[in-house]
Amino acid sequence: MALMACTMILASCSFGSKSKSSSSSNYTTTGSAASGTYQGVIKNGRYRTSKSRGVTAAQNQNTFNLKSFESGLTDISKKVFSTKSYVFQEGQYLSKSTVTNWLGRKTKSNASGLNPKKGKTNGTRNPTYIQTIEEQDYMTQDGDNLKLHGITIGIGLNSVDYYKKTTDGPTYQQKISDAELKAYGQQAAQKVLKRLRQKKALKNVPIVIALYKQAANDSLVGGTYIEYNVNKGDSLSSWKTLNIKNKVLPKSSESTSSTSSDDNDSFDNFKTQVQTFFPNLSGVTAQAQYKDGTLSGMHITVTTQFYSETEITSFTQYISTAAQKYLPSGIPIDIKIQSSTDMQAFVYRDSGQKKFSSHVFDSY
Template sequence: MWRKTGILVMSSFIVLAGCIPGVAPEEDGVDIEQEEETTEDSTVEVSPEIPSLNNYYRSVLQDGRYISGAAREFHRDVVYNRMDLERIEVGMQELASEQFNQEDYFFREGQFIGGTELNNWVMRRDEDDNPLGLNPPLAEGETFEERESSQPRVLSNIIEHNYVVENNEGNLQVGGIVIGLSMNSLYYFREENDDGTYEAWLDEEIDKETSLEEATDIASQIVDRLRSEDRDNGALENVPIMFAVYREAPRDSSLPGNFIATGTAAPGEDVSNWDNLNETHYLFPSSTANEEQREDSEAFNQFRDEVNQFFENFIGVVGEGYYQNGEMRELSIEIPITFYSETEVIAFTQHVTDKVEQRFQDISVEVEITSSNGAEALIVKEPGEDPFVHVY
């Protein structure tokens, strides 16, 4: 499933309910909560079904408008690498589709964990000032660096997604929740001086095993909090809660991080059925890809050389390979060119399409051709299918 591009064809909306019901426990889920500013005449509908090269969840709309998450602004402030935020949000939907069928469930951004509450959860635990913190308390030590590095903050962010179904009465109700736990691979910290200035950034590496161990414990605590009687009168007690554990990339990385595990809390139960995931991203060309994925690296280099035969001057061709269990599943390629005539762009696009078909027959490939004027062409090739080509 592609993470960057979708080819969309709009269709009419389908109204599923004439009004927004209040929150009440249901046998299979929870009715959608009515927002304070809405009236009894508010309508709930879902976004159009979109024929595309991707499978997307249809989104819940209220009075024709998208329902933003309760902690929408918080996520933008805490994740340093934009690629990480994009990857975890889309990846959570990919993982959710394995449990919540896209034909029956609709997507809504999280509504049960508010921004202030979420901020408290991702802060350090302090029995006096912040007993709900999910990151470890500050350690003892003589220096600022010792106190921070010996007890790094393992949790970076928490993202909530709601998956909604239509009940027998024709109303929408929450049928599942997915919680993304974004874990630090490097914990960055710096000391503030008395005059308000800061020292240089320091960092502490957190190994994968620690991320998994801490995420398991954090997930259990979140389940208890979401299913508390104090939250919507215990309305989430019978809703399955799935956790997707993501390990962020370092700040200077040109690639996103990776999902490392999933676990699910069945209705009324704690989190179990933990599965480790093995996914990796590689940049092409790069020394890392050449060392660890030599065959794929050589294939990409040959493709790059063949693409460059079209122009007299060398152009940059950069790829990002997505691997599962050591095998490349998807390859996204960016080719920036100097804009020439429309006919030359078309001819170049045809040339690239031909090389994609020759070199990458068994994986999903997406190629974006751009210039200083913006997007020039898009090529999408799925295994066993003819390529989709669009020149803008």
């Protein structure tokens, strides 16, 4: 509670007062956060960006992977570092060149490469296992400054390795099994932990390491975290398993996935209602996430052609009503309503809310 109060003082005392001549504190935060979200760190009026900014974005061809890798990492951090007590800071201890070297193959000139050297093992090509690494820092108030409390590291592992035999040649794919991916990730996690502990600032803070299984590049939903490890020393503690599954709805007919048929039915009912609204067809798709076998949230996209602003307004109202009636209750759901070019309106129910809210993107 004391920490929370400090955070709030930080937010209210310095925001926007860049010309302050006092040298006492040049830190502030991004503002009073909604419950269950972290505030971010601003230094000298500017957001404190990651020291390895852009590496993950450059490593990922699938933006769904990019988003779910980063927001999934924040979700894991929330299990360990309370949003009430800690402030989020983009990673400051791993530089762009460090991360880039770690993501490379191990070679004479890159001894720190976490991926295996080129070649074969037991007749099989050594794939690139580790696609990306991201650091998040969690801070507490220390007098006028912020002090590092702990860090979280996400390691993104390929379920499919995409590679070329010659620079301009075709792209080949090598599948990596779940067991192989996990075993390699755990070994890499141990190396990463040892290396982090060699940094003076990271000697004694809690370090969380989480393994993420990247989805294939053509997937319409990102990958998922499979396990994480909370450490005080320099050898890994026991892994905590996560049971998270992402699905795309509607299910393709050949799919034999384990999506609960109830969830699929309620989505299908919603979809049918929405699609009958206009004479022209509307596309309705969703990403659904399951935690421990239970539906935990949905991102729905509805695409149609609108002929007028009044059609957008009426459709949005209709979708709010249909969502309330047909979609599962008690979980966060958002629905983007798009024309071919732009988002036109938006319907959502946040975690803990009972009713859907909506907003039409109007224009003067």
